[in-house]
Amino acid sequence: MTTDERWLRAKSLRKSANVIYIINLLILISIFLLKCTHSEKELHTVKFVSNASVIGASVNIREQPSLSGGILMSATNGSRIFVIDSSSNSGVVKGKLGFWYKVRLQNGTEGFIWSAAVKRDD
Numbered sequence: 001m002t003t004d005e006r007w008l009r010a011k012s013l014r015k016s017a018n019v020i021y022i023i024n025l026l027i028l029i030s031i032f033l034l035k036c037t038h039s040e041k042e043l044h045t046v047k048f049v050s051n052a053s054v055i056g057a058s059v060n061i062r063e064q065p066s067l068s069g070g071i072l073m074s075a076t077n078g079s080r081i082f083v084i085d086s087s088s089n090s091g092v093v094k095g096k097l098g099f100w101y102k103v104r105l106q107n108g109t110e111g112f113i114w115s116a117a118v119k120r121d122d
Helices: 003-040
Strands: 046-054 058-062 071-076 080-086 091-093 096-098 100-105 110-114 118-120
Touching: 071 110, 080 118
Parallel strands: none
Antiparallel strands: 046 080, 046 118, 058 071, 058 110, 080 100, 091 096, 100 110
16 A cells, blocks of 8 residues: 555545544434423423413422522412413322412413412313
8 A cells, every 4th residue: 555545545534533433423422412402391391371270378489490499578368369370290299189380470470380270261
């Protein structure tokens, strides 16, 4: 094998390595973006909108769809809310089966409320 042939072969191998590197980089970026959007959109599995009322003496509106989410405020029985979205993850909170609604209050505050504490108008 001549020097020119070796040089052409090495050049070809470098191009192949660069293409493989770029493909791997694109795959990693795609995985990263999917993970980011998946975690942000975890709640958006059942999309609907509805007017509703709070049922219960004092119901917490939370920052996150979890009992560990910070409390933004408490809503009283009959408070009007607008349901924006819901999670498909069910569970039991205070002995009541349900899931989390993402809601907007009349003052514009958005947060999360346990579905068992909500009576939808529809």
